[in-house]
Amino acid sequence: MGKKSMADHALGSVKPSSSGKVSLIYDPRARGIFYQVLTVFLVALFVFMVTQNTIHNLQKANIASGFGFLEGRAGFDIGQSLIEYSSDSTYADALLVGLLNTVQVAIAGVITASIIGFIIGLGRLSQNWLIAKICQVYVEIFRNIPPLLVIFFWYKGVLSILPNAKDSLELPFGMYLNNRGFAFPKIIPESGFGIAVAAFIIGIVASVIVSRWARQRQMQTGQQFPIGWTRLGLILGLPILVFVVLGAPVSFEYPELGRFNLRGGSNIGPEFISLYLALSFYTASFIAEIVRGGIKAVPKGQTEAANALGFRAGLTNRLVIIPQALRIIIPPLTSQYLNLTKNSSLAVAVGFSDVVAVGGTMLNQTGQAVEIVAIWLVIYLSISVSTALFMNWFNAKMALVER
Amino acid sequence: MMAVIKPYVRSEMAPAMPAPSTAVGVAHWVRQNLLATPKDVIMTIVAIAALAYVLPGLLDWLLFNATWTGSDRTACATVSAGGVVPDGQAGACWPFVQAKFEQFIFGRYPIEERWRPILVGLLFVVLLIPMLIPKAPYKGWNALALFIVLPLISFFLLTGGFGLEHVETPLWGGLMVTLILSFFGITVSLPIGIILALGRRSNMPVIKMLCVLFIEVIRGIPLITVLFFASVMLPLFLPDGWTFDKLLRALIGVSLFSSAYMAEVIRGGLQAIPKGQFEGADSLGLSYWQKMRLIILPQAIKLVIPGIVNTFIGLFKDTSLVSIIGMFDLLGIVTLNLSDSNWATAQTPITGFFFAGLIFWIFCFGMSRYSQFMERHLDTGHRS
Numbered sequence: 001m002g003k004k005s006m007a008d009h010a011l012g013s014v015k016p017s018s019s020g021k022v023s024l025i026y027d028p029r030a031r032g033i034f035y036q037v038l039t040v041f042l043v044a045l046f047v048f049m050v051t052q053n054t055i056h057n058l059q060k061a062n063i064a065s066g067f068g069f070l071e072g073r074a075g076f077d078i079g080q081s082l083i084e085y086s087s088d089s090t091y092a093d094a095l096l097v098g099l100l101n102t103v104q105v106a107i108a109g110v111i112t113a114s115i116i117g118f119i120i121g122l123g124r125l126s127q128n129w130l131i132a133k134i135c136q137v138y139v140e141i142f143r144n145i146p147p148l149l150v151i152f153f154w155y156k157g158v159l160s161i162l163p164n165a166k167d168s169l170e171l172p173f174g175m176y177l178n179n180r181g182f183a184f185p186k187i188i189p190e191s192g193f194g195i196a197v198a199a200f201i202i203g204i205v206a207s208v209i210v211s212r213w214a215r216q217r218q219m220q221t222g223q224q225f226p227i228g229w230t231r232l233g234l235i236l237g238l239p240i241l242v243f244v245v246l247g248a249p250v251s252f253e254y255p256e257l258g259r260f261n262l263r264g265g266s267n268i269g270p271e272f273i274s275l276y277l278a279l280s281f282y283t284a285s286f287i288a289e290i291v292r293g294g295i296k297a298v299p300k301g302q303t304e305a306a307n308a309l310g311f312r313a314g315l316t317n318r319l320v321i322i323p324q325a326l327r328i329i330i331p332p333l334t335s336q337y338l339n340l341t342k343n344s345s346l347a348v349a350v351g352f353s354d355v356v357a358v359g360g361t362m363l364n365q366t367g368q369a370v371e372i373v374a375i376w377l378v379i380y381l382s383i384s385v386s387t388a389l390f391m392n393w394f395n396a397k398m399a400l401v402e403r
Numbered sequence: 404m405m406a407v408i409k410p411y412v413r414s415e416m417a418p419a420m421p422a423p424s425t426a427v428g429v430a431h432w433v434r435q436n437l438l439a440t441p442k443d444v445i446m447t448i449v450a451i452a453a454l455a456y457v458l459p460g461l462l463d464w465l466l467f468n469a470t471w472t473g474s475d476r477t478a479c480a481t482v483s484a485g486g487v488v489p490d491g492q493a494g495a496c497w498p499f500v501q502a503k504f505e506q507f508i509f510g511r512y513p514i515e516e517r518w519r520p521i522l523v524g525l526l527f528v529v530l531l532i533p534m535l536i537p538k539a540p541y542k543g544w545n546a547l548a549l550f551i552v553l554p555l556i557s558f559f560l561l562t563g564g565f566g567l568e569h570v571e572t573p574l575w576g577g578l579m580v581t582l583i584l585s586f587f588g589i590t591v592s593l594p595i596g597i598i599l600a601l602g603r604r605s606n607m608p609v610i611k612m613l614c615v616l617f618i619e620v621i622r623g624i625p626l627i628t629v630l631f632f633a634s635v636m637l638p639l640f641l642p643d644g645w646t647f648d649k650l651l652r653a654l655i656g657v658s659l660f661s662s663a664y665m666a667e668v669i670r671g672g673l674q675a676i677p678k679g680q681f682e683g684a685d686s687l688g689l690s691y692w693q694k695m696r697l698i699i700l701p702q703a704i705k706l707v708i709p710g711i712v713n714t715f716i717g718l719f720k721d722t723s724l725v726s727i728i729g730m731f732d733l734l735g736i737v738t739l740n741l742s743d744s745n746w747a748t749a750q751t752p753i754t755g756f757f758f759a760g761l762i763f764w765i766f767c768f769g770m771s772r773y774s775q776f777m778e779r780h781l782d783t784g785h786r787s
Binding site: 032035036039040043050053054056057058060126127128129130131134140141143144145146147148149152153156157158160161342343345346348349356360363369370373376377380381383384385 | 624638
């Protein structure tokens with residue numbers, strides 16, 4: 001109870017009762033308790049009635065409550081799955097497949113949307129009038145169209161009118177495009193491929209160590225170390241070198257055009273492609289605006305000060321502008337990533353089996369509405385909460401250290 | 404020696420010279436904005452090349468190669484698919500939109516009763532326009548008519564009663580349903596959002612906790628799950644014999660969803676109001692609701708108008724999701740009509756989606772432009 005309630009109290013004492021004490025009706029504390037008790041009572045009553053009705057309705061429909069149904073046989077197929085799954089698997093397996101699919105499309109979408117969004121956002125700030133206008137048109141178009149429509153546009157408008165599998169469009173490197181999706185060579189690792197992967201991991205670790213050492217050295221002696229090239233060499237050069245030395249231990253299984261269908265290779269279904277493209281393009285328009293806003297929010301004095309210190313344009317951007325802009329960009333950017341993850345539930349509209357689509361199928365089969373909605377809630381809320389925790393940590397790390 | 408040295412001093416201004424020819428006109432503008440640096444030159448060339456690649460194809464598809472008249476699929480299909488369009492040529496199939504236009508607007512609403520939604524639409528426009536013009540008088544009465552009276556009248560006009568034929572909601576569809584859903588969602592979510600935001604800032608722990616719980620749970624989950632919840636769980640919550648209209652379920656789902664987002668926008672506005680305003684209102688002896696209604700909310704809402712309109716735009720776009728739970732809003736009815744074998748050609752889906760996208764775009768773009776206008780209009784310059 002701070003100043004405000006004291007003011008309330010003073011207000012209450014304008015009309016003192018005859019005894020000089022404040023009447024209970026005018027006591028803000030008593031009022032507060034009364035309102036809260038009333039709210040609790042009403043909410044409890046509402047919850048009680050709803051529960052009673054639900055139990056009654058479920059009994060009437062002969063639906064057993066509880067999560068036991070998850071052990072039952074699913075009986076439906078899932079087109080695209082990252083793990084072993086057949087219609088004989090359990091409902092729990094189906095949900096796991098759905099969850100993995102959600103995560104897959106969300107990660108792919110986040111990466112692509114960030115890349116497009118940053119390019120478009122920087123383009124809008126370009127000195128070049130034509131580039132700035134093209135980027136603005138992109139943003140204004142995609143921001144103002146429902147994502148579901150974009151998904152349908154790709155799925156029913158573009159991908160489904162592609163030719164049949166037997167006369168697929170041929171793309172370079174043995175890739176094909178048809179109305180069943182996008183087929184590309186499957187990478188089959190041979191013995192020794194593991195060593196190249198190990199070299200990649202070693203490269204990452206080594207570059208981290210070298211960066212630390214270079215930073216320390218620069219702090220102590222002022223001498224700079226060409227850290228960018230070193231990193232590139234360690235992370236990309238080392239594994240490529242190992243790969244070549246071992247004699248490229250990898251082979252490709254190319255999709256082959258049969259009489260009716262493509263055989264072999266890997267295939268990505270049109271459901272995934274349309275969802276992924278639509279989410280990326282849609283979210284990119286929002287990311288572009290966030291990036292633009294963040295960079296514009298860095299005061300002009302910062303650029304001028306950096307110029308006065310003799311920084312070149314590249315260094316100014318890298319050391320002065322971008323670190324400050326990122327501090328503004330990252331919180332809204334995370335919420336866009338969350339939005340993309342939530343929008344991936346639009347998969348149900350094109351039949352891509354994400355967690356909502358799988359849950360919907362289960363709901364139709366078993367009628368376990370309460371349990372399935374609860375599962376959805378838990379899954380999405382845990383994604384949101386973990387992102388929020390990460391954001392708090394990140395904000396605390398990035399926050400300006402002030403006096 | 405004594406001669407006075409007269410310094411040369413101009414007594415009148417020299418006439419202004421015209422700017423050098425390189426600093427004015429089209430040439431200057433092009434140099435400044437398109438060809439300033441070598442990098443710019445390259446980017447301009449790339450951009451022009453990209454436009455030259457995309458624009459002619461787009462215009463061909465939209466206008467020059469498009470089919471404009473016809474009564475069934477033969478007008479739009481290629482020769483090899485049994486139509487009249489030369490093979491290899493692709494153009495929009497506008498007769499499809501013409502033929503289905505009324506369905507896209509009204510859904511399967513009975514044809515002889517369509518004057519009713521038209522009347523509602525006219526009333527809506529007549530009431531909305533003065534509401535949007537800042538100088539128009541009688542805002543209070545106008546708002547009352549638009550947000551309270553109009554929904555009541557439209558309810559009876561659209562569903563029937565009082566001698567009008569009853570039209571069931573499954574027959575409603577098209578743009579009409581999209582507009583009803585979003586207007587209802589906007590009208591309901593703003594007051595609920597305000598109440599939730601005030602609750603979240605309340606001193607009473609129980610009320611604060613309930614509001615935070617509601618807002619964070621709803622904001623954490625996708626709209627589809629809320630709509631599934633509304634369409635599958637709400638009937639379970641009701642006592643025997645009660646049923647819920649499908650449209651009403653969607654309305655409840657959409658409104659609950661957007662009110663949580665609205666609450667966060669308004670909370671942002673409330674937090675931006677200096678403490679002195681609250682204390683000033685208290686010291687004037689205003690009650691809590693007087694304080695909020697007369698002092699705090701007018702300032703807070705003004706601050707967050709862009710956010711509110713963004714929520715409206717989001718809501719308008721989100722109404723397209725009701726097609727997933729089996730209702731035929733604009734997007735739903737377009738998708739439904741794509742399966743009409745009378746019009747099944749390769750170009751029909753793209754044309755239909757282009758049309759639906761254009762309508763969505765016009766509404767959303769209009770709203771965002773209006774919010775920019777209001778922002779400038781309401782900017783009293785007090786913000787420091």
